[in-house]
Amino acid sequence: MVLMSIWVGYTEPEPDIWLKSIVNELKYLKTQDIKVKNTNYNLKVYGITGDCPALKKILNFIGHGGYDCCWFCYVHGEHKNGKRQYLYQRSIRLRNTQAYLHASNEAHRTQLRVNGHLGKSILQNLLDVQLPDSIVIDYLHVTLLGHVKTIGAAIYHELKPFQRSTFDSQLKRQRFPHFFNRKVRPFTEFSNIKSTELRNLLFYCLLPNLEAILPLEKLAHLALYVCSIRLLHEQVLLGDETGIIADQLFSKFYEDHEQHYNGLQNYVLHLHVHYSKMYKNHGALANIGCFGQEDLIGNVSSNHHGTRYHGELITFTT
Ligand SMILES: [Zn+2]
Structure with a gap:
């Protein structure tokens, strides 16, 4: 880069x-x-x-x-x-x-x-x-740090106190294969959550851990979103229809959004409408997120210490 x-x-x-x-x-x-x-x-x-x-x-x-x-x-x-x-x-x-x-x-x-x-x-x-x-569109910001974080917080705040502690302890105990770089954090540490943790939460933890907690209708509605993003995240899982099926799942999620969340139909949610075209034109979400760029910016800012010679410093750090 x-x-x-x-x-x-x-x-x-x-x-x-x-x-x-x-x-x-x-x-x-x-x-x-x-x-x-x-x-x-x-x-x-x-x-x-x-x-x-x-x-x-x-x-x-x-x-x-x-x-x-x-x-x-x-x-x-x-x-x-x-x-x-x-x-x-x-x-x-x-x-x-x-x-x-x-x-x-x-x-x-x-x-x-x-x-x-x-x-x-x-x-x-x-x-x-x-x-x-x-x-x-960068799905790291729009999906993970955007809509996943928003609906994650909304779901958590609707839970009863004992449900929250059950959910948090389940997340703490969640085990992943050794090649997963990050685990997931409990929602009590949600303000410091990283995008890769949100990705693991979305794809692997939300649905199984909320199965016994959320009403069935709300869980099914959330599953539409999880499955839609999961399809778009990978290479074609369902042939040429992958992007179309993901779009149909997301459209149903978007249509019923107000029944399950109050006032969260913001611009980042709307941008998901354009994901299937983006998938067709540019490829899977896993290949186009800004993870690499964010790492580079983080590396530059953590090595920034007051010098005026940013050019030399950046050349050295990269
Ligand atoms: Zn639009």
Whole structure:
């Protein structure tokens, strides 16, 4: 992994200022042949990924609490009980490449908000796959640290005290095969939970440990979500139908969401609607999460100790 630029500061960066020189350098590199052992290679820029605040910045979009904030479709949020909600819709109208480009150019020209666009993205002329197809949702932030954490906390808070202690002690005693890097934490330590622990919790622990605790309807509803993400996480388990079946399971989960959770239909839940297309275009969730990038950022920040020579420091640590 090559680290090309890093922003260290207390305020959010302005991508046009921060990334201008590195984007121009990449555009230049794309015009050159890169020769390795008598073979010429060309640089292609495939896509962009990150958490929602980072993506909205680099895509020059409104934030994830806005009314038209989805990068892929025209879902219009609703203000309900003091929260922005993106309620289930039977059909969604997708943004196509021409409409996406037109709206961003219009926003740039008029300096006004157009369907969620605030202007052009600095990546517009750099990416080889057109926007919005080149946007890769990061399931680490959207699913694990996003919706799994939210519904996990909601379920836990609805349990009676003795059910909570039973559930926590079951999680503490949970054993995994030796090649699992992390165990799961009890919910009493939920604020410090890591994304890999949430993944193990979602795939292996939630359903069996909640079987005797949750009402059957709620457990079945949760199973729709677990099975949907499990299918999308791996290579094709059910042939060409894998993404479609996962989407059908998730759609049912989304449709009945309000029956089991109160006011949790937020933007990260809505983004799951676009997972099946992403699975078809970019592959399984296991291959596209930001685990590696997060590790690298963690490594850089833990080695940061007040120097002004960040370039040398980063080169050394990576
Ligand atoms: Zn959408």
